[in-house]
Amino acid sequence: MAKKLSNAQIAWRAAQDLPDDSYVNLGIGFPEMIAKFKPEGREVVYHTENGILDFGEAPPAGDEDWDLINAGKKAVTLNPGASFFHHADSFAMVRGGHLDVAVLGAYEVAENGDLANWSTGPGSVPAVGGAMDLVHGARQIWVVTDHTTKDGKPKLLKKCRLPLTGVGCVTTVYTSLAVIDIRGGRFVLREKLASMSLDELQALTEATLVADGTVKDLIVPEI
Amino acid sequence: MARIYPSLESALDCIEDGMAVMIGGFGGAGAPIELIHALVDRFKATGSPGNLTVINNNAGNGAVGIAAMIYAGMVAKMVCSFPRSSDPKAFTDRYLAGEIGLELVPQGTLAERIRAGGAGIPAFYTPSSFGTEIAEGKPQAEFDGRMYVQERWLKADVALIKAETADRKGNLTYRKAARNFSPLMAMAAKITVVQASRIVEPGEIDPEIVVTPGIFVNRIVEVANPAQEEALLRGGAK
Numbered sequence: 001m002a003k004k005l006s007n008a009q010i011a012w013r014a015a016q017d018l019p020d021d022s023y024v025n026l027g028i029g030f031p032e033m034i035a036k037f038k039p040e041g042r043e044v045v046y047h048t049e050n051g052i053l054d055f056g057e058a059p060p061a062g063d064e065d066w067d068l069i070n071a072g073k074k075a076v077t078l079n080p081g082a083s084f085f086h087h088a089d090s091f092a093m094v095r096g097g098h099l100d101v102a103v104l105g106a107y108e109v110a111e112n113g114d115l116a117n118w119s120t121g122p123g124s125v126p127a128v129g130g131a132m133d134l135v136h137g138a139r140q141i142w143v144v145t146d147h148t149t150k151d152g153k154p155k156l157l158k159k160c161r162l163p164l165t166g167v168g169c170v171t172t173v174y175t176s177l178a179v180i181d182i183r184g185g186r187f188v189l190r191e192k193l194a195s196m197s198l199d200e201l202q203a204l205t206e207a208t209l210v211a212d213g214t215v216k217d218l219i220v221p222e223i
Numbered sequence: 224m225a226r227i228y229p230s231l232e233s234a235l236d237c238i239e240d241g242m243a244v245m246i247g248g249f250g251g252a253g254a255p256i257e258l259i260h261a262l263v264d265r266f267k268a269t270g271s272p273g274n275l276t277v278i279n280n281n282a283g284n285g286a287v288g289i290a291a292m293i294y295a296g297m298v299a300k301m302v303c304s305f306p307r308s309s310d311p312k313a314f315t316d317r318y319l320a321g322e323i324g325l326e327l328v329p330q331g332t333l334a335e336r337i338r339a340g341g342a343g344i345p346a347f348y349t350p351s352s353f354g355t356e357i358a359e360g361k362p363q364a365e366f367d368g369r370m371y372v373q374e375r376w377l378k379a380d381v382a383l384i385k386a387e388t389a390d391r392k393g394n395l396t397y398r399k400a401a402r403n404f405s406p407l408m409a410m411a412a413k414i415t416v417v418q419a420s421r422i423v424e425p426g427e428i429d430p431e432i433v434v435t436p437g438i439f440v441n442r443i444v445e446v447a448n449p450a451q452e453e454a455l456l457r458g459g460a461k
Contacts, residue, residue: 049330050249050403066251066453067399073250073308073453084399086406086434087249087280088338091331095350119356125315126327129305132357133331136350167354 003195004176009220010144012037014103014174017142018044022100023093025049025134028072031103031144045079047099049130051090054082071130094130094137102138104131106145106173108160111207112185113170115143116162128165135166147175147204154206156180156187177201178209179218186210191218225393225440227422231261234444237414238262241299242380243276245337245412246289247405250281250308251453253397254288255385255418257446262383266297273297278337278379280330280404282306282314285456293317300324302377304333310456329357334407336377341410341439346375382412385449386435389419390428393437402434409439418446 005013007030015037018024025047026032035057038044045054048070055076059065064075093099108116115135119126135141148154156173172190173180178201179191189209192201194217202209228234235258238244248254266273275298282301283290290313292298306314306325317323328336329351339347348371352358362373384405386395395417397405409415422445 048400050252051400065399066451066457067253067401069250069252069400069453071249084397084402086402087330087334087404088407091334094331114354123319125306125311125318125325127305127307128327128329128357130330132329132355133349133351136353137331164355 008223025102027104054079099138101140102134103142106143110160113168113182115165116160119163135169140171143173147177157206191216228444234442238272241274245278245379245382245408247384249403253401254452255383256450258383274299276300278302284308285310288452302326304330337407337411340376340378379412382408382415384417386419388421389443392425393440394433395435406435414441416442
């Protein structure tokens with residue numbers, strides 16, 4: 001069994017695809033890590049739902065200003081050219097199609113691009129935040145996720161079983177084993193770990209992986 | 224016209240049992256802690272105002288702010304997008320026990336519903352939540368080949384807002400990302416109560432930088448050096 005990527009390595013791989021001159025929203029938690037691996041020389045302006053464009057890294061411990069936080073309630077700093085705005089303007093940026101990329105986590109992704117990432121069903125407290133707005137706003141919706149659940153079940157499905165966040169919205173999935181684009185209602189394999197055969201990868205994926213073009217090796221540094 | 228009130232208690236005397244109260248803030252940024260705790264103190268002393276519907280992005284953290292209201296037992300229902308936090312016990316325990324209601328609203332829809340409430344727009348269509356449980360039972364329609372969900376305005380009896388500077392006419396500025404929902408809530412409530420770190424004379428705030436115009440503000444009370452919810456939590460506040 002191939003050694004899967006760590007979350008940091010998945011974040012690194014997604015970061016390599018950040019377009020130059022782009023506005024990007026990174027979801028709270030795992031997707032936030034992507035900012036750390038942005039390639040040198042690429043200009044990316046980060047948006048956060050709570051009303052900041054162009055925020056930067058976390059301040060050193062002890063220097064936090066808790067009125068200057070991101071959507072994950074973590075302290076951030078401002079880059080030159082940053083701006084503040086209220087929540088209606090913030091989501092006008094989202095729904096109005098002004099963001100280039102939004103990156104989210106996932107419980108499940110279906111081959112038609114459906115995403116489930118907000119509710120595990122009855123008995124839990126549901127929390128949606130800005131996810132349902134983001135999935136219908138940004139031009140590209142990326143998901144970063146482990147390829148399977150903790151107990152080894154596929155997360156890339158024919159159809160989501162958990163409550164949906166959005167319909168047909170995901171454009172690319174960066175997993176611990178592969179990079180997969182969603183095109184025409186199919187999972188189109190772009191890259192996979194060299195140490196893993198297509199059959200092995202398919203066995204961990206419920207929906208069919210389309211591998212008609214050239215499938216490249218998924219290569220990431222040790223992090 | 225906005226009026227300056229001499230105390231938190233007097234500024235809050237318009238809040239009665241069963242009202243809908245919008246509370247500004249996103250996490251700790253912009254949470255009007257002094258107004259909230261004056262309200263909690265009044266409830267503990269008099270049993271009123273109770274049975275409140277509270278509208279905020281979150282549903283309290285730790286045991287201060289909105290969490291203190293929930294622990295005190297004065298909140299019947301939360302309208303929010305994200306009832307999770309680093310310590311969501313106050314809400315979670317009561318929710319799972321069926322003791323507090325929850326209307327879960329996607330964050331951008333929550334913001335726009337409040338904006339619509341303040342702007343006299345009874346309903347609007349949004350792509351958010353189409354095809355999900357949240358959209359069930361709501362009118363849906365196609366515009367230019369894409370499906371949208373109808374959402375209705377959201378208004379409140381009172382909004383509690385934290386501002387940085389207010390002038391006597393009610394013009395407000397905010398501090399950094401602490402504004403978040405507050406300019407929208409100030410528009411959507413019948414009575415907007417503001418705690419400001421500083422109250423200045425009209426003309427002292429440059430009109431170019433006013434964020435909330437005074438027409439949306441009714442009551443102002445000065446709270447110099449206000450507490451910051453996140454700083455309180457990290458300081459171990461109970």
